[in-house]
Amino acid sequence: QQQVRQSPQSLTVWEGETAILNCSYENSAFDYFPWYQQFPGEGPALLIAIRSVSDKKEDGRFTIFFNKREKKLSLHITDSQPGDSATYFCAAISPSSFSKLVFGQGTSLSVVP
């Protein structure tokens, strides 16, 4: 049972376009949602995160939109750059299970110059 789902599995955009990566979850107890960026052969790195009390979080070109009612969130990458080409993981954690961070399957993003 996949508690955190991501779509699409892979995404290709042109340089300068906005990439939209989607994430949904099942457990209504999840209250913190970090996104991680992973380049091939490297460990993931925390990119941006949002708490369930917020509906939007911005950090430069990266923005998370959060819909608690629908249990959905999305990561928008504006003005995409070839250097943004990586796999992006949506993750979630609940206060009752503070030791376990649940990851989605990831979205592989390719930004074409």
Added chain:
Amino acid sequence: AQTIHQWPVAEIKAVGSPLSLGCTIKGKSSPNLYWYWQATGGTLQQLFYSITVGQVESVVQLNLSASRPKDDQFILSTEKLLLSHSGFYLCAWSPGLGPGQLYFGEGSKLTVL
């Protein structure tokens, strides 16, 4: 600044042979430590976590064990490797009580033949 180092970078091992992977964190006292496993192109699966020396909690049973012999060291091991153990092993630490904000090491790539 905190640094996390994993060793070895890569291993090719035979089925049935033993394995030991290590992780060291510098610059942070009493970190929360985690082991994750990632199949090629797959999601991250949490294996173990530890909040203090000598204490390790298992999240998923994959015929692996973990130990924390020192405050800054986390070891992953098994006496008999299976083909299914192949993948990318990632050590991570978090500054807070939970793993919401994880800092990953470079990873150890394991190929079991």
